[in-house]
Each structure stands twice: as structure tokens, then as C-alpha cells.
Amino acid sequence: MLLPHLSSTDCTIEGYDIPRGIILLVNAWAIHRNPMLWDEAENFKPERFMNKSNNSEGDDGGGGDGFNKHMPFGRACPGIDLAQRVVGVTLGCLIQCFDWERVTEDEDIDMSEGKGVTMPKLVLLKAMFKARPIMNTVLSKFANAT
């Protein structure tokens, strides 16, 4: 669920009359799993959110694509630009600085969802990491500088 919003005026959306002053809750979870919008809606296919003009997934007839129908930030998160940069840089650092391995490599990853507002995984994904050799050089430079 996105954050609650208050309708500022009477309006009709998709045939539903929405009076002014009513609290609206948008179920982003259901929108992201709507089989009318997505192929294999229940499957983890992050490539469907890429901004390709030939990507018709998520198209509701309005000319949109999977990229535009993906709403991890809802429609009103003022932190979107900061968050997208920080997530990209953080992920890049983790991949560049460490070698990652799964603890149980032969098993499929269990994508079941647990309970909670932030959609935690039911079964945690365990991973091991070790610093890449370049990190020893970088860290020893920091250590020597202090």
C-alpha cells in the first residue's frame, strides 16, 4: 500500500465516483501483480521494467511501457532522485568491492513474501562476501593515511 492520500475534488476514475475529502489507498502490490498488465505477473522478471520502446509489458492501452507502470516510489515520493542515486552507487560499490557467493548455491531462491509493510522475504537470502584484492590496496592506503 502506498501512503494514504486525500482526494481534493470530486472525480470519476474508471467509472468509480470518488468524492472530495475521502482517504484513498493505492494497492501498489496488486498493481505490480496484475496479470492484465504483466506477462507471468507472479514471476521475478526485473527486465520487464526496462525503458524500451518495444517493451509493451505493462501497457494498459495508454501507450505506456513496463518502465512507466513500475511504481516503487508511488506517485509522490520527493526523495526519488536522491534514492535512485544512492541505491545505484551503493549497489555498484558492493559489487565492485566484494566477491559474493550464495551459501546454498544448488537451491532455488525462495521468493515467498513474509508479513510486513516493507515486504520482507519469508526465507532470508544468505550470502557470503569477501573483499576483492583491490580493496586491500585501497584500505591499506586509508590505514597508512591515518
Ligand code: HEM
Ligand atoms: C529506495 C528508497 C525509497 C523508496 C522505495 C521510497 C518509496 C516511497 C513511496 C512508495 C512513497 C508513497 C508515495 C505515494 O503514496 O504515492 C513515498 C513517500 C515519501 N517519501 Fe519516499 N522512498 C524512498 C526514499 C525516500 C527518501 C531518500 C526520502 C527523503 C529524503 C523520501 C521521502 C518521502 C516523503 C517525504 C514521502 C511522503 C510524500 C507525501 O505523501 O507527500 N523517500 N516514498
